[in-house]
Amino acid sequence: MNVDDLLIMFLDAHASANHSQRTIDWYGFEIRRFFTWLQANDLQNGNWLRPEIIERYLASDRAAGNSPFTTAGHWRALKGFFGWLAERKFIAESPIDHITKPKEPTREPKRVALEDYVVLLDSIPQTDWIDLRDRLIIQTFFLCGIRRSECAGLKKADYRTHQHLLLVHGKGGKDRLVPLLPAVERALIAYLFARPESSEPRLFLGADGAKRPNGVLLSGGIYQMLRRRSKAAGLRNLNPHAFRHGLAVHLLNEGGDMSLVQKILGHSQIATTAKHYAQWLTEGMMREFAEKMKGLGR
Secondary structure: OOHHHHHHHHHHHHHHOOOOHHHHHHHHHHHHHHHHHHHHOOOOOOHHHOHHHHHHHHHHHHHOOOOHHHHHHHHHHHHHHHHHHHHOOOOOOOHHHHOOOOOOOOOOOOOOOHHHHHHHHHOOOOOOHHHHHHHHHHHHHHHHOOOHHHHHOOEHHHEEOOOOEEEEEOHHHOEEEEEOOHHHHHHHHHHHHHOOOOOOOEOOEEEOOOOOEEEEOOHHHHHHHHHHHHHHOOOOOOOHHHHHHHHHHHHHHOOOOHHHHHHHHOOOOHHHHHHHHHHHOHHHHHHHHHHHOOOOOO
């Protein structure tokens, strides 16, 4: 069986597990990139199973000027592919097991601070249905911590205002319930009263140049809307994921525990939440430390 057939089977396994198309495409791109490199260096004849060849591939990536995060991404993709091959008995063992994961520098996640959220929201008038739509999207991002793709797929019924909950259809088919604050519920009501008539089941509508409804607002449209609104408010580009980071750090600095953030963000493992946020809890730590140390160190 050739490697192309193995890759197709590997990607089919991800599809059958209901993983996102974005994840499947990423694996396909990464694995094909590795085999293209092998062919370019005349190393395709069985050498792809040797750890030193994989190390050479990763080293060449760093030598080409790519970031440590990019190189670590190559490693993760190969780990997934070779691990699957070993699990299915196509190979005796994964060569990645003998390779140290490339070190990634620690960096603080880019996040929307509460002040930026307020400035952005205050910059948007409430004059037409598009303004009200955008205000609802921004409030749902910051106060519910959802992903861009999750936002694009929302329906009216997902806002369970009678329960004060939002039903979020997450990655991998995993649904979760997120608390709905009164501000989001008020923004929803305002948008629903102004929303043009449409047979589209999804809540957020797109618009043409004359502000007429034009199908649904897609994920890319949400991204562009945030770019436009951020620029108009005099802010840096506030991307959708930065709102999730902003909510997470705000919750933790206000005394919320890691398990709460895990549930809100929809992480399958609390270790993922801790990896992203544990070391950035400086505001809450400093406030608590100052409170406990009153009168000392003056």
